[in-house]
Amino acid sequence: MADSTLPVDRPMELPGDLPGEQPGFTWLETLHTWVTTVDHKKLGLMYIGYALIFLLVAGVEALLMRVQLMVANNHFLSPEVYNRLFTMHGTTMVFLVGMPFIIGFANYLVPLMIGARDMALPRLNAFSFWMTALGGFFLYYSFLGAVGLQGAGSAPDTTWWGYAPLTERAFSRGHTMDYWALALVMSGIGTIGAAVNVIATVFCMRCKGMTLFRMPLLVWLNLTTAGLILVTISPLTAAQIMLLIDRYLGGHFFDSQAGGSPVLWFHFFWIFGHPEVYVLVLPAFAIANEVIPTFSRKAIFGYPAMVAASAGIAFISLGVWAHHMFTVGMSAPGNAFFVLSTGLVGVPTGIKIFNWIATMWGGKIRFTVSMMFAVAFVAQFLLAGLTGIMLSMAPWNWQLHDTYFVVAHFHYVLVGAIVFCIFSGLYYWFPKMTGKLLSERLGKWHFWLFVLGFHMTFDFMHIPGLLGMPRWIYTYQPGFGWEKWNILVGVGAFVQGIAILLFSFNMVRSYLKGAEAGPDPWDAWTLEWATSSPPPPYNFAIEPVVASRRPLWDQKHPEDPDWRYE
Amino acid sequence: MSSHEERPEAPDGFVALPAPTAWPLVLAFGLLLIFLGVVTSAAISLLGLVLAVSGGIGWFGEVLPQERHELISMEAHEFAPKSTYRAVSRIHIDAQHRAHLPVTTPSVTAGLKGGVAGGIAMIVPATLYGLIAFHSFWYAVNLLGGAGVADWTNPTMAQITHFRLSALVTAAVIHAALSLLVGLLYGATLPMLPRHPILLGGLFAPLLWTGVLHASLSLINPFLDQKIHWVWFVVSQIAFGMVAGWVVAKQAHIRTQQYLPFAARVGLETPGLIAERHQEGLDQRTESGEEGR
Numbered sequence: 001m002a003d004s005t006l007p008v009d010r011p012m013e014l015p016g017d018l019p020g021e022q023p024g025f026t027w028l029e030t031l032h033t034w035v036t037t038v039d040h041k042k043l044g045l046m047y048i049g050y051a052l053i054f055l056l057v058a059g060v061e062a063l064l065m066r067v068q069l070m071v072a073n074n075h076f077l078s079p080e081v082y083n084r085l086f087t088m089h090g091t092t093m094v095f096l097v098g099m100p101f102i103i104g105f106a107n108y109l110v111p112l113m114i115g116a117r118d119m120a121l122p123r124l125n126a127f128s129f130w131m132t133a134l135g136g137f138f139l140y141y142s143f144l145g146a147v148g149l150q151g152a153g154s155a156p157d158t159t160w161w162g163y164a165p166l167t168e169r170a171f172s173r174g175h176t177m178d179y180w181a182l183a184l185v186m187s188g189i190g191t192i193g194a195a196v197n198v199i200a201t202v203f204c205m206r207c208k209g210m211t212l213f214r215m216p217l218l219v220w221l222n223l224t225t226a227g228l229i230l231v232t233i234s235p236l237t238a239a240q241i242m243l244l245i246d247r248y249l250g251g252h253f254f255d256s257q258a259g260g261s262p263v264l265w266f267h268f269f270w271i272f273g274h275p276e277v278y279v280l281v282l283p284a285f286a287i288a289n290e291v292i293p294t295f296s297r298k299a300i301f302g303y304p305a306m307v308a309a310s311a312g313i314a315f316i317s318l319g320v321w322a323h324h325m326f327t328v329g330m331s332a333p334g335n336a337f338f339v340l341s342t343g344l345v346g347v348p349t350g351i352k353i354f355n356w357i358a359t360m361w362g363g364k365i366r367f368t369v370s371m372m373f374a375v376a377f378v379a380q381f382l383l384a385g386l387t388g389i390m391l392s393m394a395p396w397n398w399q400l401h402d403t404y405f406v407v408a409h410f411h412y413v414l415v416g417a418i419v420f421c422i423f424s425g426l427y428y429w430f431p432k433m434t435g436k437l438l439s440e441r442l443g444k445w446h447f448w449l450f451v452l453g454f455h456m457t458f459d460f461m462h463i464p465g466l467l468g469m470p471r472w473i474y475t476y477q478p479g480f481g482w483e484k485w486n487i488l489v490g491v492g493a494f495v496q497g498i499a500i501l502l503f504s505f506n507m508v509r510s511y512l513k514g515a516e517a518g519p520d521p522w523d524a525w526t527l528e529w530a531t532s533s534p535p536p537p538y539n540f541a542i543e544p545v546v547a548s549r550r551p552l553w554d555q556k557h558p559e560d561p562d563w564r565y566e
Numbered sequence: 567m568s569s570h571e572e573r574p575e576a577p578d579g580f581v582a583l584p585a586p587t588a589w590p591l592v593l594a595f596g597l598l599l600i601f602l603g604v605v606t607s608a609a610i611s612l613l614g615l616v617l618a619v620s621g622g623i624g625w626f627g628e629v630l631p632q633e634r635h636e637l638i639s640m641e642a643h644e645f646a647p648k649s650t651y652r653a654v655s656r657i658h659i660d661a662q663h664r665a666h667l668p669v670t671t672p673s674v675t676a677g678l679k680g681g682v683a684g685g686i687a688m689i690v691p692a693t694l695y696g697l698i699a700f701h702s703f704w705y706a707v708n709l710l711g712g713a714g715v716a717d718w719t720n721p722t723m724a725q726i727t728h729f730r731l732s733a734l735v736t737a738a739v740i741h742a743a744l745s746l747l748v749g750l751l752y753g754a755t756l757p758m759l760p761r762h763p764i765l766l767g768g769l770f771a772p773l774l775w776t777g778v779l780h781a782s783l784s785l786i787n788p789f790l791d792q793k794i795h796w797v798w799f800v801v802s803q804i805a806f807g808m809v810a811g812w813v814v815a816k817q818a819h820i821r822t823q824q825y826l827p828f829a830a831r832v833g834l835e836t837p838g839l840i841a842e843r844h845q846e847g848l849d850q851r852t853e854s855g856e857e858g859r
Contacts, residue, residue, distance in 0.1 A: 036586035118584065123625060127590035134598040145606070175605040182601040189597075248604075297651060362657040399785055466785070523649050530647065538581040541640045556649035 038122035039537055040107050043129050045433060047104025048426075050133055054096040055500070057140075061089040063497055070490035072478035082474035083157035088139075090160025091180065093414065094276065095187050096136040101422050102283035103132070103194045106222040108433065110198060112528035112535060113216045115207025115544040120200035124193050131190030135183045142179035156180035159472065161273060162243070164254040164265035169247045178247060181240040188237045195229035198222055207527075209546040213307075214566070216526045216549070217300060220307050221286035225279055228314045232275040239268035263328055270321035277413060278317040281381075282310060284421035285352060288374045291424050292356050294524045295371035296363030299550060299562070302355040309348035309355075316345050326397040335394045342392035346385060353382055368522075369443030373424035376451055380416030384409065387462070402472070405465025411458045423450070423503070430507070431517030435533040438514065442506040449499035456492025460485050525550035582635040587628050593621025669824045672753040676817030681749020684810025685741060688802040695798035702727035704734075709793055711737030720789070745806070752814045763815055768808035776803050 034042060065085050068077045077085070107125065111118055119125045142155045156176045158166040167177045202223045206215070215223075243265075245251035252258035254265045293300045300306060322330060322338045330338075356378050365371065387409040391397050400406060423446075430438050464482040476482060520529040527544055528535070530552055548554055548562035576582040596618025603611025628634050672680075696705030700723070708726045711733030712718050718725075718733075756763040776799060783791040 033586065035591060036588045038584050038586055038590075117581070122584040123587060123590050123628060126587070127594055127625075130591045130594035131597065134594055138598060138601065141602075178605045182604060186598065186601060190594075244604075364651075520647060523651065536640065537638050538583055538640055541581070552647050555647045557654055560654045 038118075038126045040111050040119045040122065040125060041433075041535060041537075041539075043125050044104045044106075044108030046129055047100045047107060047132070050136070051097045051100035051104060052504075054092050054100070054136060056504070058089050058092040058097055059497055059500060061085045061092070063493055065089065066486075066490040066493040068474060069476075069486045071487070072476055072483055074475050077474065079474040080157065083472075084155040086472060087156045087159055087180075091139065091156065091184075092136075094160060094280070095184060096139070098280045098414070098418060099187070099191055100132060102222075102225065102280060103128075103191065105283060105287070105422075105425055105429075106198055106225075107194070109429065109528060110201055110219055110222055111205065112531070112539055113219050113526050114202065114205060114210050115527050115540060115546065116201065116205035117539050118205075119197050120204050121197045125197050128190040128193030128197065131193065132187045133190075135185075135187030135190060138186060139179060139183035142176055142183075145175070145179070161269050162265070164243075164262035165256055165260075167243055167247075167265075168255050170255075178244065181243050181247075185237055185240050188233045188240075191229055192233050195226035195233075198226040199230075202226075207540075207544045207546065213304070214546060214549050217289035217303065217306055217310075218283075218286040218526075221282045221289065221310050224310045224314045225282045225286075228275055228279050228282070228317070231318065232272045232279065235268050236272035239265060239272075242268070263325070266325050266328060267321070270324045271318075274321045274324060275314075275317045277410075278313055280418050281413065282313065284377070284418040285310070287421045287425035287428070288356060288377055290524075290526065291370050291374040291428050292359050292378075294428075294522050295366045295368055295374075296360045297366070298359055298363040299553075300355070301358035301361075302351070303549065305351055306355055309351040312348035313345060316341065316348070320345060320392075323392050323397070326394045327401045339392055339394050343389060346389060349385055353378060353385075368427070369438070369440055369447055370424045370427035370522075372444070372447050373420050373427065376447075377417055377420040377424065380412060380420065380454075384412035384416055387412065400465060402470055403465040404461050404469045404471055407471050408458050408461035408465055411461070415454060415458065420450075420454075423447075426507075428522065429528075430510070431521045432528055432533050432535070434511050434514075435517050436510050436514035437517045437521060438510045439506050442502060442509075446499050446503045446506060449495055449502065453492045453495030453497075453499055456495060457489050458492075460488045460492070464489075520552070523556075525553040525556075527551055530555075576637055579639055579641070580637040581640050583638055585628070585634040585636040587625070587634075589621050589624035589628060591621075593618055593625060596621050669757075669822055670819040671757045671822050672814050672817045673820050674750065674753065676814050676819075677750040677753025678746055679749070679817065680752050680810040680812075680814035681746040683813040684749060684752075684806035685745030687809035688745075688806035689741075691798060691802040691805050695795060695802075696727075699795065700727050704729050707737045708733045709790060710740055711735070726793070745810075748806070749810050749814070752810050756811060756814055757819070764808065764811040767814075768811040769804060772803035772807040773800065776800050 034046065037043060064077060065082065068074050068082055107119065110116075139156075154174060154176050156162075156179065158172060158177065158180075162177070162180065166172060167181075202215070202219060212220075242251065242253040246253050246255060246260075252260040254260050254262050256262055289300060289306065320338060320342045322334065323342045326335060326338070360375075367375075387405070391400065391406060391409055427438055427443055430436070464485045467481050467485075469476065469480065469482045517533045519532050521533075522529070527540075527546070530544065531540055544551065546554075548566050550562045554561040554563060596614045596616070599614025599617060600611045601614075603609070603614055692706040693703060696702045696707075699705070705727050708721075708728075708730055711730070752767055756767050759766045776796070780796060783794070
């Protein structure tokens with residue numbers, strides 16, 4: 001058995017060592033260190049900061065839409081602006097919030113958790129970040145530069161999945177869709193670079209003793225996600241290039257009047273689009289996999305099953321895309337295949353939910369804010385999965401396709417699962433990233449307000465969907481029974497907005513005045529807690545040596561180390 | 567896992583890390599301008615190309631012929647992790663714990679018998695409702711047998727309360743198939759319900775599926791939704807559940823494969839294993855219980 005001692009380090013605070021963090025350096029010098037950095041931790045923080053900024057932007061877009069829908073026959077927004085807002089909200093949340101968050105966490109945590117000093121390809125890492133970041137700014141520049149039918153101030157307006165053939169030049173004049181397609185190509189290049197880097201890092205940079213089956217589950221899930229990204233971003237990029245060929249070179253891939261097929265676009269997009277849900281949710285699971293055991297004071301239940309379930313979800317997710325297309329008129333065997341394959345996702349997902357519950361069972365649970373978000377995630381993800389199973393049934397889907405029931409379902413996944421896990425992860429690793437603890441008192445206000453707002457918004461959003469309210473409509477006539485539900489949904493959205501503002505305040509205040517975290521504030525077991533908070537540029541002065549999945553447990557409990565049982 | 571060794575040797579107290587560089591940003595910005603030129607002007611794309619090529623060349627210069635590193639000073643010291651929880655406790659699982667798994671199960675025929683008995687039992691309240699409310703023996707049969715669907719849309723009340731052969735045949739097939747399938751399901755699931763299997767399977771399960779049906783039938787078939795009297799419907803479902811559950815529970819149970827050792831369950835060739843384990847009086851349950859942490 002390998003030596004289980006774990007020598008770690010503290011940086012010498014010499015002048016010139018950490019220029020960005022030393023007094024006496026101008027803000028330009030500080031900015032220079034961040035702009036030119038190839039350090040995985042700084043890049044991870046930049047990803048997360050970038051995602052937080054766009055979370056606020058997308059949140060404002062959502063609030064504007066909810067104001068518009070709170071009453072019938074409202075003219076707060078014009079139909080054109082409303083179309084742009086829901087397109088930009090969706091695109092932003094998926095590509096500029098969800099992806100940067102998960103890549104940011106992976107960047108920051110994967111090297112630390114496997115005992116490495118950096119990512120395998122640090123310059124590619126910087127390039128990937130800048131491609132993603134510039135792609136986002138490029139997309140938003142369309143508000144200024146994309147002169148469409150409506151003149152200046154235009155922006156993409158054909159839904160976040162580019163509803164073909166609306167995206168063709170005949171229906172989308174100007175350059176709005178070009179900005180959309182090119183921005184996604186740019187951020188796609190960045191995402192693929194990040195995925196390659198995660199895979200190379202996991203396979204090449206693990207410290208001594210860190211076998212694949214001793215890696216923390218967060219690392220396993222990010223490895224799985226990286227593999228999934230490589231497979232799924234490619235068809236999206238191909239489709240965007242085909243769209244640009246249609247728009248610029250007279251191609252007809254998606255032009256039904258010239259022999260093309262919009263359904264081809266649907267296939268290309270959803271071959272990317274549905275696995276994308278798992279690209280976002282697997283790293284969210286990864287956060288829960290670390291938070292729940294730490295605050296239950298128990299090792300994760302069923303580690304091998306969790307790894308297998310993650311790989312299973314990734315694999316199955318590649319064969320379910322056409323459940324987004326039941327209404328296009330597929331053949332009966334086609335419908336049956338995608339109903340069954342979609343239902344199959346429930347098996348590995350169910351394994352995960354049972355294992356999280358089994359991890360908590362009998363544990364000495366500490367309800368920190370991070371744990372509260374993780375527990376809420378488990379319950380809400382279960383509900384999201386149940387409505388997902390309902391929508392995976394073709395006849396049910398025919399009834400409810402493109403209604404607010406679908407919107408409520410996927411927001412239950414994207415907010416109820418992914419955003420909740422991101423908050424859980426931020427409360428958990430903020431002390432490691434900054435050296436300061438987030439205020440638990442403000443955090444509990446944030447949690448309860450966000451839970452209240454989330455359930456007001458997305459529980460009640462199912463009902464107008466069942467009553468037939470279509471998505472994408474900018475206003476509606478009174479008398480359909482939708483008004484009261486839309487008022488509740490709108491109020492809930494504002495409660496969520498207040499919660500997120502409170503969280504932003506908590507982050508700033510805690511960073512400036514928060515309590516010192518120390519290297520290991522949660523009494524945790526993975527390697528990132530074996531170095532100072534924040535970690536020095538080199539992470540570990542001496543390469544760690546591990547002998548089990550919980551190296552710090554072995555250190556803290558030498559009388560009962562894990563390696564005896566693994 | 568060799569990357570650490572590939573880095574150049576650093577003097578004592580220092581570590582060599584990849585040097586900061588702006589070239590990746592220059593390359594990314596060049597690509598941005600190339601894309602921006604597509605929607606604005608070719609001149610911007612040209613500028614972007616120049617920047618991108620410069621960025622690429624600069625990047626190559628960073629890694630060839632040797633990767634550029636910077637020295638960062640460091641100080642190693644021992645980290646002594648401590649836990650606020652000194653005691654390690656174990657979750658004790660008694661030997662009977664796994665009895666909640668279906669170590670025994672009714673045979674397939676028990677499920678079928680339960681389904682048949684339950685199916686007959688639920689006919690009574692369903693028919694009773696038709697007789698009391700509409701003075702008709704055929705009301706429930708016709709509803710189940712296709713009233714309101716396919717070629718029998720919007721039937722009158724007179725049609726629903728009178729005999730119709732196609733409806734009888736359809737209803738009989740549906741009722742028999744569903745009764746047998748649900749009976750089989752009871753046979754498989756009742757042993758997993760640790761306590762009060764008849765109560766859970768006979769009362770709660772029918773209430774659950776009736777609730778789901780009640781909530782969704784207005785979407786699936788509004789006609790049927792209007793014609794069903796839900797109180798009587800619940801009574802007939804509970805009649806099915808109680809009778810089917812009781813019949814299944816009373817049948818002789820057979821052992822499941824949970825009694826077999828793991829190697830035998832996964833199909834490994836283990837000659838003599840089962841006999842040996844019986845002789846030694848070992849039980850797979852106690853083994854796994856001892857090793858659980």
